[in-house]
Amino acid sequence: MPRVLVVDDEPQIRTVLRGYLEADGYEVAEVADGAAALAALRADPADLVLLDVMMPGIDGLEVLRQLRTFSDAYVILVTARAEEVDKLIGLAVGADDYITKPFSPREVAARVRAVLRRDRAVRAGDDAPLVFEGLSIDRLGREIGVNGSTVMLSSLEFDLLAALAAAPGRVFSRVQLLEQVWGYEFYGDERVVDVHVRSLRARLGDDAADPHLIATVRGVGYKFIGRPA
Structure with missing residues (x-):
């Protein structure tokens, strides 16, 4: 069962995303900040990380930079910043996709399915x-x-x-x-x-x-x- 880590400082967003992803059959964990995310990923690696960019303390881009030193997990950035440069910076650092707030939880679930399906397709070759x-x-x-x-x-x-x-x-x-x-x-x-x-x-x-x-x-x-x- 694929494991997804939801990283967001807003409890309501974490709860909604967790509900949709668990309904799709994923194992879901959640944390509220960047430091907790890095600790969680070192202790129990995830297949995919839904990572909020704008968080207090360590922001999402710095989490992603550090994550890429020890993990190749898929990362979908969740950002309230719509500027194209922010999205491209995130992709250059090592994100696989990005979603801009406000978003539909169904769209997020669809993105997660698409990314994880890509992994299965490549491994099947x-x-x-x-x-x-x-x-x-x-x-x-x-x-x-x-x-x-x-x-x-x-x-x-x-x-x-x-x-x-x-x-x-x-x-x-x-x-x-x-x-x-x-x-x-x-x-x-x-x-x-x-x-x-x-x-x-x-x-x-x-x-x-x-x-x-x-x-x-x-x-x-x-x-x-x-x-x-």
Whole structure:
């Protein structure tokens, strides 16, 4: 049974979301602040975190930054700030999706289902390791090695890299990547792909100006250009 952690300083929001998610069959835990969230996730990892951005003390973005040092759990940011830059910052830090307040609890439940269904779809595919010069992708263990060192990726970054690397040389449009990695129920726009590719390149040490792993195909999308080992 997938486990979801709801992090929000408003008790009413936590109660409503917990009710909808438990009705969908998820195990749900809840905490009221960022420090409690980090402690809870270290003690009992979650599959997905619904994370409020605006909280007293440690805010949601800082929680996300720290979380990404030890966990690849899916994270959906819940924010009252509608500015596009805030959403893109959250995605660049390692969020998988975002929801803007006020929101419908049904929409939140639908987003959670879509994200967790994506994980099942990826794991149901070919599990054989992918090995290239300077890069190894263990799809079964969901581990990435770069020049012999383990690199921590978010679940979505891992899925994005695995999708590209499974078909070297194939050009994927942003829409195709949204469909294959994010799933048909993704609610955002195509720019989210660019944000995650930038983050992925940074973690892999791949220079966008002179890439050796992920190349941009101008006006179309991206392709994997890593050389087989």
